[in-house]
Amino acid sequence: MTDLLEVAGVKKHFGGVTAVHDLSFTVRDSEILGVIGPNGAGKSTVFNVINGVYPPDEGRIVFKGQDITGEPAYRVARRGIARAHQIVQPLATMTVLENCTVGACFGRENLPLARAQEVVREAAEIVGLTDRLDQLAGQLTTAGKKRLELARALSAHPELLLLDEVLAGLNPTEIERMIAVIRRIRDRGIAILMIEHVMRAIMSLSDRIVVLNLGGKLAEGTPQSVARNPDVIAAYLGEAEPTPAGMVH
Amino acid sequence: MTAQESSPAVEVAAPRSKAREWFGAILRQPFICLIALVGVAFAILPLWDDNVQLRESLLLAAVYITLASNLNIVLGYAGYVNFGNIVFFGLGGYVCIYLVNEWQWPLAAAAVTAGISVSLLALVFGLGILRLRGAFFALATIGVNEAVKAFVANFEPWGGATGIYLSLDVYEPLGGPGQALWIVYFLIVAVMAASLFLSYAIKTSKFGLGLLAIGENEDAAAVLGVNTPRYKALAYSVSAFLTAIVGGLYFFKTGIIEPGGAFDLTRSIEAIVMVMLGGIGTVTGAALGAFFYEEVRGVLLTTEVFSHFQLVIAGLLLLVIVLFAPAGLMGFVYKRWPRMRRLLQ
Amino acid sequence: MEGCSPSPPFSAGAFQVAGIIASIIDGVLVGAVYGLAAMGLTLIWGVMNVINLTHGAMIVLGMFALYFLTTGLGLPPYGAVPVTIGLGFVFGVLVYWIAVHRVIGRAHLMSLLSTFAMNMVLIGLGTALFSTSPYNVPVPLSGLTWKGYTFTGTHIMAAVLALVIAGLLYLLLYRTRIGKAIRAVADNRDAAELNGIPTTQVLSFAFGLGVALAGVSGTLIATLFPFTVLSGGAYELKSFIVTVLGGLGNPAGALMGGVALGLIEGVTTPFMPVSWVPIIEFVLFVFVLILFPRGIFAFARS
Numbered sequence: 002m003t004d005l006l007e008v009a010g011v012k013k014h015f016g017g018v019t020a021v022h023d024l025s026f027t028v029r030d031s032e033i034l035g036v037i038g039p040n041g042a043g044k045s046t047v048f049n050v051i052n053g054v055y056p057p058d059e060g061r062i063v064f065k066g067q068d069i070t071g072e073p074a075y076r077v078a079r080r081g082i083a084r085a086h087q088i089v090q091p092l093a094t095m096t097v098l099e100n101c102t103v104g105a106c107f108g109r110e111n112l113p114l115a116r117a118q119e120v121v122r123e124a125a126e127i128v129g130l131t132d133r134l135d136q137l138a139g140q141l142t143t144a145g146k147k148r149l150e151l152a153r154a155l156s157a158h159p160e161l162l163l164l165d166e167v168l169a170g171l172n173p174t175e176i177e178r179m180i181a182v183i184r185r186i187r188d189r190g191i192a193i194l195m196i197e198h199v200m201r202a203i204m205s206l207s208d209r210i211v212v213l214n215l216g217g218k219l220a221e222g223t224p225q226s227v228a229r230n231p232d233v234i235a236a237y238l239g240e241a242e243p244t245p246a247g248m249v250h
Numbered sequence: 251m252t253a254q255e256s257s258p259a260v261e262v263a264a265p266r267s268k269a270r271e272w273f274g275a276i277l278r279q280p281f282i283c284l285i286a287l288v289g290v291a292f293a294i295l296p297l298w299d300d301n302v303q304l305r306e307s308l309l310l311a312a313v314y315i316t317l318a319s320n321l322n323i324v325l326g327y328a329g330y331v332n333f334g335n336i337v338f339f340g341l342g343g344y345v346c347i348y349l350v351n352e353w354q355w356p357l358a359a360a361a362v363t364a365g366i367s368v369s370l371l372a373l374v375f376g377l378g379i380l381r382l383r384g385a386f387f388a389l390a391t392i393g394v395n396e397a398v399k400a401f402v403a404n405f406e407p408w409g410g411a412t413g414i415y416l417s418l419d420v421y422e423p424l425g426g427p428g429q430a431l432w433i434v435y436f437l438i439v440a441v442m443a444a445s446l447f448l449s450y451a452i453k454t455s456k457f458g459l460g461l462l463a464i465g466e467n468e469d470a471a472a473v474l475g476v477n478t479p480r481y482k483a484l485a486y487s488v489s490a491f492l493t494a495i496v497g498g499l500y501f502f503k504t505g506i507i508e509p510g511g512a513f514d515l516t517r518s519i520e521a522i523v524m525v526m527l528g529g530i531g532t533v534t535g536a537a538l539g540a541f542f543y544e545e546v547r548g549v550l551l552t553t554e555v556f557s558h559f560q561l562v563i564a565g566l567l568l569l570v571i572v573l574f575a576p577a578g579l580m581g582f583v584y585k586r587w588p589r590m591r592r593l594l595q
Numbered sequence: 596m597e598g599c600s601p602s603p604p605f606s607a608g609a610f611q612v613a614g615i616i617a618s619i620i621d622g623v624l625v626g627a628v629y630g631l632a633a634m635g636l637t638l639i640w641g642v643m644n645v646i647n648l649t650h651g652a653m654i655v656l657g658m659f660a661l662y663f664l665t666t667g668l669g670l671p672p673y674g675a676v677p678v679t680i681g682l683g684f685v686f687g688v689l690v691y692w693i694a695v696h697r698v699i700g701r702a703h704l705m706s707l708l709s710t711f712a713m714n715m716v717l718i719g720l721g722t723a724l725f726s727t728s729p730y731n732v733p734v735p736l737s738g739l740t741w742k743g744y745t746f747t748g749t750h751i752m753a754a755v756l757a758l759v760i761a762g763l764l765y766l767l768l769y770r771t772r773i774g775k776a777i778r779a780v781a782d783n784r785d786a787a788e789l790n791g792i793p794t795t796q797v798l799s800f801a802f803g804l805g806v807a808l809a810g811v812s813g814t815l816i817a818t819l820f821p822f823t824v825l826s827g828g829a830y831e832l833k834s835f836i837v838t839v840l841g842g843l844g845n846p847a848g849a850l851m852g853g854v855a856l857g858l859i860e861g862v863t864t865p866f867m868p869v870s871w872v873p874i875i876e877f878v879l880f881v882f883v884l885i886l887f888p889r890g891i892f893a894f895a896r897s
Contacts, residue, residue, distance in 0.1 A: 052473060078475030090470040092463055103463045106456050107475030114456045157475065331704050333711075379881065384703045385646035386884050388711075389835060393877040400874060519715065526708070559723060565715030572709040573697050 004063075005030050005192050006051070006082075006161055011060030013046050020046040021216045024060070028161065033183070033193045035207030035224070037200075039236055042213040044196045045087065048163050051194075052084050053077040064161070081109040083159035085150035087166040087196070093139030097130055097149055100138050101156040108157020117156075124155040127185050129178065144175045151182065155191075162186065164195035168202055176202060204228065212236070281450060281533075281595055288537070289443035293436055309435050309503070311544045312442040316496040317517075318524040318540035319445040319533065320489040323452060325522065326531035328485050329465030330380070331388040334395030335493070335521055340512030341368045341398065342494025343501035344408055350420050350502060352407075357424065357434070361498040368494035369487045376486035380479065383468075392515065399513035413508025420502075434503045438496060445492045450533045450595050452488070461485055465531070516561060520547075523564050526571045529580025533595045538579055619861035620746065624754040626857015628815045630850035631757040632830060633837035634764065635808030641844020642781040642801040644703075645695060648710040650834055651827030652717040653806045657683060657813025658822045659721075662730050672734045672818055676756060679814040680807045687806025691799040699798070721824040731821040753815040760811060761850050764804075768846070777801050781844065809834075829873055836880045 006028040013021045021043040028034045036044050050057045056071035063069070069077055083104070092100050101124055105117040112120065125131045128148045133141065138149055147167050154162055164183070168176050180202055187193055197203035203210070204224045212220040212227055214236045220227050227233055292312060296305035321335045345364035349355040355363075379390045403411045424430035452458040460481050463471035472478045501507040520543065528539025551560075571578060577585075584591045632654060639647045647653075657679050664675040694713040698705040736748030768774040779787040780797045788794045816822070816830065837856050841848025859879075864872065 054469075054473070074469075074472040075475050075477045078473060084473055086470075086473075090467055090473075092466040092470065094466060095462065099459070099462075103459055103471070103474050103476070106459060107463075107471075109475075111475075114459065153474065325704075329702065329704055331707055378885070382881070382884050385648070385707050386839075388707055389832075390881055390884075393832075393880070397874055397877060519711075522708070559719060562716050562719035562723070565712045565719060568712035569694060569709055569716065572705055572712060573694070576701070576705060 003030050004028070005065060006194070007061075007063040008047065008051065009061045009063065011047065011050055011057045011062070013043075013050055013055075013057050019216055021050070021057075024213070024216070024218055026211045026218060026221060028192055028194050031187065031190050031192055032208040033187055033195065033206050035203040035210040036194065036196045036213060037198070037203060037210060037227075038213035038219070041215075043216040044213055045165060046216075047213070048084065048165055048194075048196065051077075052082055052163060075107070078108060078157065079111065081158075081160040082163065083108060083154035083157045083161075084163040085147070085154045085165060085167050087169065089143075089146040089150050091138035091141070091146050091149055093137070095138055096135050097125070097138055097141070097152070098134040100149055101125060101153050104153040104156035105158075108159065110158050120158065121152075121156050124152045127155060127189075128152040128182055143170050147171065147179070148182070151186075155186065159191060161192045161194065164193060164197075166196050166198060168197055168199045180206060280593055282447065284594075285443055285446045285450065288446070289439055292439045292442070296435075297432075305432075305435055307545070307548060309438055310548065311541050312438050313496055313500050314521070314524060314540040314544045315537045316438075316442045316445045316492060317521045318528070318536040319442075319449045320491075320493045321521050322449055322525050322531065322533070322536040323461070323489040324485050325525055326536070327453065327458060327461035327465055328482055329468075330482065330486075331385075331522070332391045332486075332489075333388050333522070334391035334393070334515070334518055335489070336513055336515065336518035337391075337395040337398050338368050338372065338490040338493040339497035339500075339517075340402075340507075340509075340514075341371070342490075342497030343507050343512050344402060344414075345494070346498025347414050347416060347501050347507050348408060351414055351416055354420075357420075357499075357502060358437075361437075361495045361502075364498040365491045365495040369491040372490035373483055373487035376483040377479070380482040380486060395513050395515060395518065399509050402512070403509040409508070411509060413506060413512075416502070416505045431503060434499055438499050438503075441492055441496045441499065445496075446533060446537060448488070448492065449536065453533060453595055457481070457484070462531075516564075519561075519568075520564055523568045523571075525578075526568060526576075527578055529578030529583075530576070532578075532580040535578050535580035615862070615865055617746075618865050619858060621750055622857040622859070622861020622864070623854055624746075624750040624857070625819065626854040626860070627754040627757040627850070628812050628819075628853070629830075629833050629837055629856050630853020631761060631815070632809055632812035633834040633841065633849040633853050634761060634846045635805040635812070636834045637838045637841065637844055637849045638808065638846060639802055639805035640838065641846075642777060643695075643699060643784075643798050645699065645706045645710070645802075647802075647805060647809075648707060648831075649690060649694070649714045649717065649806075650809050651831030652714045652721070653683065653687070653809035653827075654813035654816070654830045654834075655721065655822070655824060655827040656686065656717070657810035658817040658826065659725070659730070660810065661732050661814045661817040665732055672732065673752065673756070676811060676814055679811045680760075683807035683810025684803040686810070687803035688799050690806060691802035695802060696795070696799070718824065718827070725824050727823050727825055729821045729823050730817075732817050734818045747819075749818050753819055756815060757812070760808070761846070764808070764846065767804075773797070773800060777804075832873060832876055832880065836876055836883065839880070839883050 004027045008027070009025050011021055011024045012019070024043070024047060036047070038044055049055055051062055053069075053072050053074035053076065061068055061070045064080055064082065067080070069080060092103065098121060101121040102114070102117045105120040106112050106114060122131070125134055128151050130145070130148050130152055133145065138146070141149060151167065168179055171179060176199060183193065183195070183206055195203065195206070207224055209222060210224050210227045211218060212230070212233050219236060220230045220233050292308055296302070296308060317335070317339060321332060324330050324332050342364040345367055346360045349360035349363060350357060375394065379387060379394065382390055402408055408414060418427065421427045421430040424433050452461070460471065460476040463474065463476055464478055464481060468478055501512070524539040524543045525536050526539070527543055528537065529535025575581065580594070635653075636647060636650050639645055660679045660682060661672065661675050664670045664678055665672055670678065690713060694709045695706065698709050734749050736752060738745045738748045739751060768778060776787070776792050776797045777800070779790070779792055780794050780801070784794050813830070833856060837849055837852040840855060841850070841852030860872070863875065
């Protein structure tokens with residue numbers, strides 16, 4: 002397994018607050034790497050740095066051997082990194098089909114309009130939005146909008162998918178369906194870097210887990226080893242403790 | 251695409267059917283037929299009974315339809331309020347008039363040169379000011395207009411504050427003033443049709459999709475891979491092209507150009523009102539809004555009261571539209587008859 | 596810049612320098628008023644993310660208010676100041692409910708267009724009523740002479756009043772309940788709503804405040820220079836520059852930015868014709884925007 006993405010020595014601060022300090026980890030080809038950590042640990046900041054929303058103050062982001070640090074978001078997208086946001090950003094007055102077409106046309110393959118249709122249908126099918134293609138994105142349910150985020154990102158045929166708390170706000174049934182969808186995505190060879198708070202989901206999905214706390218890496222390893230790590234457990238005191246039941250899969 | 255059996259008869263007919271196929275594809279787009287129809291109507295109606303008054307009225311309407319359609323590309327698709335859109339019109343006018351009057355260029359060449367030079371300038375400018383978001387951009391466009399107006403008013407080769415008066419002999423190559431006016435009219439109608447076609451072509455293209463995404467949510471569009479700075483600058487530049495050409499033609503017909511009339515901010519704002527009135531982001535809307543506003547305005551301007559309150563009435567209209575009918579006329583039409591959304595654009 | 600002159604005997608060279616210094620100090624004084632105007636703009640912007648394009652018209656209304664209050668009602672010029680604040684507030688609330696309330700949640704471009712439309716209506720009406728001829732309110736106030744320089748009384752008074760009003764605004768924002776509510780809504784409207792704050796009322800109050808500030812700054816400017824219905828545009832541009840210099844939603848920054856702009860004007864105006872000033876300021880505006888989108892003071896802090 003080769004390193005698809007390398008985050009090396011990344012530091013980012015806002016005003017007087019250091020959101021991320023000296024963070025390093027890698028994502029391997031076709032793996033699911035989970036990122037967990039208490040609120041304010043810097044998880045979303047890392048995502049923003051990776052996909053080009055803002056550059057890091059220090060450190061590098063290397064994707065497929067190329068240094069992409071500080072590249073604007075649209076260029077990062079063209080390289081093959083797609084993102085599903087925590088706070089959904091549907092293009093509300095456009096249909097689901099049109100939303101995904103944007104993803105397909107401006108994503109990694111930079112498709113012409115004519116070829117986008119089949120890619121979009123495929124993505125919609127994986128995610129389960131096939132019967133809603135003509136619906137206005139703004140009118141979807143929360144779960145629907147979350148699935149649209151995924152479908153749109155998938156339409157870009159990325160090699161790395163950044164999932165930012167895609168399970169937040171979903172009921173247990175919807176969570177189960179999403180987990181299945183994420184598995185289907187990985188089965189297609191797409192690497193996934195996912196931030197999640199729903200413990201049992203991320204524990205069961207991830208091949209490896211990185212734990213962040215206060216802007217730095219607290220632990221890294223398989224879900225089992227992370228769950229047993231006393232530092233991790235200590236960091237989560239005051240947050241929902243990962244229960245033993247959730248960690249066995 | 252149906253598979254064609256290869257047989258001698260079909261192969262011999264191949265080149266002709268290819269052209270027919272292409273032509274058929276175009277005709278099958280009902281909207282393009284509609285545009286062509288409108289263009290033909292504009293051309294034929296006043297010609298029918300040599301109705302000069304109708305021609306003048308339609309000429310103004312055609313000019314405004316051109317302005318509104320091109321403005322729609324930046325305002326309606328990308329969501330950037332270009333308060334100073336009239337600067338392209340005025341600059342195009344000046345370049346064209348200057349080339350025709352000082353250098354005796356033929357009208358067509360001068361007009362096209364005006365279009366190209368102004369859109370190139372817009373590209374350069376756009377790359378700078380389109381980094382600004384929202385109101386900053388909007389105000390910057392006003393600033394651009396005012397700055398250009400001030401510059402031109404001090405630019406002696408272009409007549410400074412008094413402007414340029416076209417000498418009558420520029421109309422000779424076109425067969426004298428009377429005929430020239432007709433020719434210019436047809437040219438303006440052609441530019442109008444081209445503008446409608448351009449905004450339609452953009453809207454149904456990948457470029458247009460990117461612009462619409464930017465208009466919807468610029469940050470999300472960037473994350474999805476839309477090269478937002480380039481797209482915005484291109485839209486700004488493209489919207490300048492035909493606007494500049496029609497400016498050249500319009501001032502050629504008028505015979506005079508001076509800074510105040512060329513860079514009239516009121517006209518600029520009225521273009522925005524037209525786009526909003528007809529339905530922001532729609533091709534049909536820009537045309538309808540421009541047509542209706544211009545026709546009504548033409549009537550009202552004859553009354554003393556209105557000419558004093560032109561700005562007030564335009565402002566009130568804009569306010570009402572934004573508050574109560576932000577999707578304009580076409581918004582109402584689409585709501586009532588959803589299937590029209592497929593047919594019209 | 597009018598209003599300052601060193602008294603003789605000064606040699607020609609020293610006269611130039613003295614003139615420039617006087618111009619600078621004058622500019623700083625007027626700059627305080629610019630800052631006040633910009634505070635109104637930045638307050639509205641920071642609280643409800645709306646760019647009030649009626650700002651210029653509100654400044655003009657303040658100018659005309661001074662004229663009519665002094666000539667029509669015979670109020671002393673500085674007595675009109677509190678009246679303008681009150682009138683401006685009421686008018687601002689009115690404008691909020693007419694043009695802003697319905698467009699608050701919607702796309703940014705809608706609030707731009709609605710406030711701009713409102714501006715068109717007001718300026719159009721103003722032009723119809725008052726034409727574009729200049730108005731003037733002479734304010735007899737003796738100047739201060741110090742070390743051979745004479746400073747116009749009106750400039751000093753305007754700066755002092757601007758600072759006083761800014762101080763009052765500070766007290767309102769940081770020492771009263773309504774001020775706390777405004778700051779809460781500015782921070783996060785939904786959270787404020789959940790905490791029981793009637794956010795719509797607070798928004799209309801804040802808008803009224805912003806307009807009151809714009810209006811009273813117009814009144815103060817009217818004590819300094821003659822004005823026309825169309826004067827608002829230039830001051831609106833200055834307010835924008837100052838707002839960007841000081842950082843969005845930062846009233847203190849706006850005040851400092853205003854003084855900075857006044858300083859720049861004081862330095863440059865002795866050397867160029869007045870008609871060039873708006874163009875220079877516009878270029879400065881675009882420049883600052885591209886280089887310091889979050890304000891010079893925000894930039895300096897990071």
